[in-house]
Amino acid sequence: MIFWSFLWAVYIVAYIYVVFFVIRDVFRNEKANGWIKALWIILLVFIPFLTGFIYVIVNGKGIAEREHRARASVPEDDAYRPAASSSPADDIARAQALRDAGTITQGEYDAIKSKALGNQYFGA
Structure with a gap:
């Protein structure tokens, strides 16, 4: 019983992570217009499990590019050091x-x- 409860808790946490990840990436996507973003959010609310998979399949390459760009946007220089x-x-x-x-x-x-x-x- 404890094992199954723990397993379901892990699944729920992973699911919530995927939902927030997709929402964050939808709003980072500069190529998509507002209607497409709204459609993804609506689908994510009503059909969350399937929408998460479809979003990753459709936008997989773009997700990696946006993640890389977001991490590289902070310059790592020593201008703040004397x-x-x-x-x-x-x-x-x-x-x-x-x-x-x-x-x-x-x-x-x-x-x-x-x-x-x-x-x-x-x-x-």
């Missing part, structure tokens, strides 16, 4: 200029200097 410094002396000089201008405190200057010299792990 650039590496050219030398510790330049870092210390910039930090000293900021300290002299009153932008940073003496403690912040000491932390930048310690990091530039590579002493941040030694407590110096």
